[in-house]
Amino acid sequence: MSVGAEEALAVRSEMAVYGVQVDAPVRRSKGAGPSDDGHLVIDGANATLPIVAESPYQVKDGTVYRNGLGLGLSVEPVHRPRFYDLTTADGIPYRQIALLHGKDVLATTVVQTCIRYDESTRCRFCSIEESLRAGATIAAKTPAQLAEVAEAAVRLDGVTQMVMTTGTTTGRDRGAKNLVRSVKAVLAAVPGLPIQVQIEPPGDLSVLTELRHAGATSIGIHIESLDDTVRRRWMPGKSTVPLREYEAAWDEAVRVFGRNRVSTYLLIGMGEDPDELVAGAGRLIERGVYPFVVPLRPMLGTLARADGVTAPDPAVVRDVTSRVAALLAAADMRGADQGAGCAACGACSLLSAAGS
Numbered sequence: 001m002s003v004g005a006e007e008a009l010a011v012r013s014e015m016a017v018y019g020v021q022v023d024a025p026v027r028r029s030k031g032a033g034p035s036d037d038g039h040l041v042i043d044g045a046n047a048t049l050p051i052v053a054e055s056p057y058q059v060k061d062g063t064v065y066r067n068g069l070g071l072g073l074s075v076e077p078v079h080r081p082r083f084y085d086l087t088t089a090d091g092i093p094y095r096q097i098a099l100l101h102g103k104d105v106l107a108t109t110v111v112q113t114c115i116r117y118d119e120s121t122r123c124r125f126c127s128i129e130e131s132l133r134a135g136a137t138i139a140a141k142t143p144a145q146l147a148e149v150a151e152a153a154v155r156l157d158g159v160t161q162m163v164m165t166t167g168t169t170t171g172r173d174r175g176a177k178n179l180v181r182s183v184k185a186v187l188a189a190v191p192g193l194p195i196q197v198q199i200e201p202p203g204d205l206s207v208l209t210e211l212r213h214a215g216a217t218s219i220g221i222h223i224e225s226l227d228d229t230v231r232r233r234w235m236p237g238k239s240t241v242p243l244r245e246y247e248a249a250w251d252e253a254v255r256v257f258g259r260n261r262v263s264t265y266l267l268i269g270m271g272e273d274p275d276e277l278v279a280g281a282g283r284l285i286e287r288g289v290y291p292f293v294v295p296l297r298p299m300l301g302t303l304a305r306a307d308g309v310t311a312p313d314p315a316v317v318r319d320v321t322s323r324v325a326a327l328l329a330a331a332d333m334r335g336a337d338q339g340a341g342c343a344a345c346g347a348c349s350l351l352s353a354a355g356s
């Protein structure tokens, strides 16, 4: 059985929420951000999906089955990359410095601690310090370490782009200046590698120009929700940065990096009104900012998971995603045109499955 475009998006929405039964050698569990998944390639595109033993969706022989019926989607688990077998001269495994996301994205959390990680202030969907506690990563990656791992990942595993995020630091720049040094070091080792940096709005917006001059291709300034009530409930620390600071940072980033070289996450599943979410996405698109809409699947180690929060209704995921995809298409904004970063990778969202 093969499914049409509408049905395919409905299936993909259910797979994003209910997960799949699959043996995926490349997984992400615990860390910065909103999902906890296995990395797959579906019909040629990156996809991160929860691995769930009881899911009605099963990956077998390179395709997806629902309750035993083949759906005509081709699926390949991402292979374990060769750079995971290497260690630095001082004995740190490369995979504690950066991870493979999807089939071709190198991702790192340059500073794995966050000033907002106190239980009363941390984002309820985030587990940035849990992977550190579990010994899966190191607290701070030096520019030299990042350069060494990036060079190997490009040479050995065909990595085509890199994402650098950071926990929020105490400095006024909230961690952005450290990313300037990291981008420079990686590009000295791998000239031309597209890199996306991800930061909170920095106090001094001139660092956005420094990041661009260092060679970053694109930038993510992630607000996760445009609704202040949702922000206060889900991000008690981060919501102290007002929306107007985000707007100023997005506008300056668009001026410096260009239209559709700036993105933000919008999470589906924190209780926001779907119509308001779509309308907010439309306003971001008008500013030249790509709204990367992603269903929230609470990860192990998050406050949301501890509270028993579950993923959103797949019908809502499909509806919001298809409406935002239509707005992006009307504005001629494609994720791939970001050049680097989450919107270019696309794995954690269904926007690419919806045609964006």
Ligand code: SF4
Binding pocket: 033, 046, 048, 101, 102, 105, 107, 163, 341, 342, 343, 345, 346, 347, 348, 349
């Ligand atoms: S969308 Fe972003 S977080 Fe998700 S797999 Fe791709 S690079 Fe990683």
